Amino acid sequence: xxxxxxxxxxxxxxxxxxxxxxxxxxxxxxxxxxxxxxxxxxxxxxxxxxxxxxxxxxxxxxxxxxxxxxxxxxxxxxxxxxxxxxxxxxxxxxxxxxxxxxxxxxxxxxxxxxxxxxxxxxxxxxxxxxxxxxxxxxxxxxxxxxxxxxxxxxxxxxx
Numbered sequence: 001x002x003x004x005x006x007x008x009x010x011x012x013x014x015x016x017x018x019x020x021x022x023x024x025x026x027x028x029x030x031x032x033x034x035x036x037x038x039x040x041x042x043x044x045x046x047x048x049x050x051x052x053x054x055x056x057x058x059x060x061x062x063x064x065x066x067x068x069x070x071x072x073x074x075x076x077x078x079x080x081x082x083x084x085x086x087x088x089x090x091x092x093x094x095x096x097x098x099x100x101x102x103x104x105x106x107x108x109x110x111x112x113x114x115x116x117x118x119x120x121x122x123x124x125x126x127x128x129x130x131x132x133x134x135x136x137x138x139x140x141x142x143x144x145x146x147x148x149x150x151x152x153x154x155x156x157x158x159x
Contacts, residue, residue, distance in 0.1 A: 017082075020082050020086055021082055023086060023089070024089065028089070030093070031085060031089060032073070034070060034073040037066060037070040037073050041063060044063035044066050071084075072085070076088065
């Protein structure tokens with residue numbers, strides 16, 4: 001049956017595995033709006049995307065993951081199908097893990113646990129002088145003094 005069939009609706013309710021329900025309830029925020037999965041799918045199977053994939057990567061990518069995520073997102077949104085939500089969440093977590101692989105394997109930059117102690121020290125004097133004529137400087141100065149400025153007190157002419 002399709003998405004509107006009774007079979008999918010029967011999976012919802014007290015028969016849901018408590019561990020699955022707990023997992024989804026704690027991580028459902030990772031599921032993007034379904035429109036995002038639709039855009040990702042369109043961006044994967046569109047003519048421009050296929051042209052790019054072929055000439056840059058040398059092969060066409062498999063877009064079924066985006067299609068499955070779109071279908072599962074719609075099942076979750078429409079019917080609160082926990083199994084579908086779990087699959088989308090697991091795919092999102094694998095994408096995040098893949099995206100951060102290079103970052104986590106980086107052995108050139110030292111990862112900090114906290115910011116440097118002097119991270120908020122004043123800027124050098126020459127840099128402060130350069131910023132004196134900026135819009136942001138005047139807004140910050142007025143804000144600290146409790147004044148309200150017109151929306152555009154300074155004008156910028158680009159020639």
